[in-house]
Amino acid sequence: MSRLVWFRSDLRVTDNPALHYACDDQADVQAVFILCDQYVESHPIGPRKLWFIRESLKDLAVNLQKSGIELSLLRVAKAGDIPAKLMAFCKEMGIKSLYCNAEYPIDEIERDRKVKASCEGADIAFRRYHDRCLIPPGMLKTGQGSVYRVFTPFSKAWKEKIKSARLEAYLAPETGRGKKAKDATRAIDQCFARCDLRPAPDHWQPGENIAQRKLQEFCDNALLEYDEQRDTPAGPGTSRLSPYLSIGSLSPKQCYLAAAARVKGDWEKHSGVNTWINELxxxxxxxxxxxxxxxxxxxxxxQAYTDDFPWRYDKTLFQRWCNGETGIPIVDAAMRQLNNTGWMHNRLRMVTAMFLCKNLKIDWRWGERYFMEQLIDADFCANNGGWQWSASTGTDAAPYFRIMNPVSQSERHDPDGQFIRRYVSELAELNNKDVHTGRGAAAYCDPIVDLNRSRQEAIDLFKSLKSNEATANES
Ligand SMILES: Cc1cc2nc3c(=O)[nH]c(=O)nc-3n(C[C@H](O)[C@H](O)[C@H](O)COP(=O)(O)OP(=O)(O)OC[C@H]3O[C@@H](n4cnc5c(N)ncnc54)[C@H](O)[C@@H]3O)c2cc1C
Known part of the structure; x- marks a missing residue:
């Protein structure tokens, strides 16, 4: 009886519950990955992340091959085609059970609901596990039984729960089990043949072993100082593991266990480790x-009331932001980092996002989409959460009156302008004071917006929306 493991955002053989349970006896196990054109466009998945997925699939296929598991590739035009395509594949291969790990955005939940129904109709067992979170969604509730909307109580409940959890990473399936599996490299290349792909810079080498090595290096060299170093964009203070976590070359449990092991399990007492786990x-x-x-x-x-905010849809201003040509050095350096490398430092994601939606008042959804297209670590949940936090439209978001000033942020977190100079060559010769404003650089553009005035306008607009909402609730 054959079993099929359907890989999605869990491109690894270690600590993969779906793969682990599929291989728990000597059953014949096969693997599949489905590329859906509609997902690529609507989510959207940019050329760098697509390239990263393709290369990570090659690494996965080699690792699976060692255990006699062959990876097949399917491509569909629409999400609605997935159940039929998958059922036809199962029929052809004599599959009796389908294994996968859950994903949480609504389209993925809906897709799985349909696939599960098709499996039931075809007498195929559908088995789904959780690997994206250490504590799966739905398992943490407030005293009143509702979902936590505020981070601090959520994190307290999370930490309490994790203490009583028995956490162990699942091993990769035995090597040498099963039949000899075919090399999948050609099939992977063919499947992605008509995709717009862009290789990421060298720093982002794909693969599970590389992800593990980077995790270990981070834990050995930077984890203990993470709380002090994480806000300095010029330095190597953060793990840069997000691309691996986003496609699942690495699991959050592996991250947690490695960090906890660094301090012999006592992580809450170590500020650096505690702060990093807080990010997880x-x-x-x-x-x-x-x-x-x-x-x-x-x-x-x-926050529904923010839907009435008079967002602007100015394509010229938006394009200047995308290109890193706003005349605000730290914003431009950050956007150029994103465009050149597919990644941006967390503090700068907040600074650039706030600048777009508060100073320029451009709809946060434009920025959210642009980040999804550019980021190699694009992840719907983290990205939407980060954008809604910055736009003050989200749950437990930045209060609308607390707007980061990009120049002060730059003075504080990039005091000698090292990061700015790395990406904005026009400012390379300026002194450490002017580098934050761009004043005196002949080849650099003037600011596209007055920071103080636009900040005050945003606060006033939010304030009046809030009071309208309060009046509507009273009447
Ligand atoms: C506007 C905006 C958009 C963002 N978009 C994404 C995105 O598409 N994908 C993404 O993975 N993260 C996103 N983030 C969160 C965060 O910026 C990145 O996870 C982080 O910069 C990745 O770098 P790192 O791996 O070195 O993180 P580290 O500081 O080493 O943190 C470890 C891990 O924790 C997670 N993490 C850290 N900070 C956050 C956070 N604020 N929210 C959620 N998870 C976090 C990431 O998985 C990260 O790899 C966004 C933040 C903002 C403000």
Whole structure:
């Protein structure tokens, strides 16, 4: 009796519950990955992330091959075609059970619901596990039985729960089990043949072993100082593991276990480790929120009243932001980092996002989409959460009156302008004071907006929306 493991955002053989349970006896196991054109366009998945997925699939296929598991590739035009395509494949291969790990945005939940129904109709067992979060969505509830909307109590409950969890990473399936599997490289290349792909810079080498090595290096060299170094964009203070976590070359459990092991399990007492694990909890918080509030996947703000904010749809200003040509050095450096490398430092994601939606007042959904297209670590839940936080439209978001000033942020977190100079060559010769404003650089553009005036306008607009909402609730 054959079993099929359907890989999605879990491109690894270690600590993969679906793969582990499919291989728990000597059953014949096969694997499949489905590329859906509609997902690529509507989510959207940019050329760098697509390239990263393709290369990571090659690494996965080699690792699976060692255990006699062959990876097949299927391509469909629409999400609606997935159940029929999958059932036809199962029939052809004599599959009796389908194994996968859950995903939480609404389209993925809906896709799985349909596939499960098709499996039932075809007498195929459908088995789904959780690997995207250490504590799966739906398992943490407030005293009143509702979903946490605020991060701090969520994180307290998370930490309490994790203490009583027995956590062990699943091993990769035995090598040498099963039949000899075919090399999947050609099939992978063919499947992605008509896709727009862009190789990522060298730093982002794909693959599970590389992800493990980077995790270990981070834990050995930077984890203990993470709390002090994480806000400095010029330095190597953060793990840069997000691309691997986003496609599942690495699991959050592997991250948690490695970090905890670094301090012999006593991580809450070590500020650096505690702060890093807190970031992993933010990641889980946004997944729980996305699953509980499907409207978020339909481009809705979490705080309904903010839907009436008079967002602007100025394509010229937006393009200047995308290109890193706003005349605000730290914003331009950050956007150029994104465009050149497919990644941006967390503090700068907040700074550039706030600048777009508060100073320029451009709809946060434009920025959200642009990030999804460019980021090699694009992840719907974290990205939507980050954008809604910055736009003050989200749950537990930045209060509308707390707007980051990009120049002060730059002075504080990039004091000698090292990061700015790396990406904005026009400013390379300026002194450490002017590099933050761009004043005196002949080849650099003037700011496209007055920071103080536009900040005050945003605050006033939010304030009046809030008071309208309060009046409407009273009457
Ligand atoms: C506007 C905006 C958009 C964002 N878009 C994404 C995105 O598409 N994909 C993505 O993975 N992260 C996103 N983030 C969160 C965060 O910026 C990145 O996860 C982080 O910069 C990745 O770098 P790192 O791996 O070095 O993180 P580290 O600081 O080493 O943190 C470890 C891991 O924790 C998770 N994490 C860290 N910070 C956050 C956070 N604030 N929210 C959720 N998870 C977090 C990531 O998986 C990260 O790899 C966004 C943040 C903002 C403000």
């Amino acid at each position: 909890i933010w990641r889980e918080f946004y997944m729980h929120i996305a699953q509980a509030f499907p409207a978020l996947s339909r481009h809705k703000p979490m």
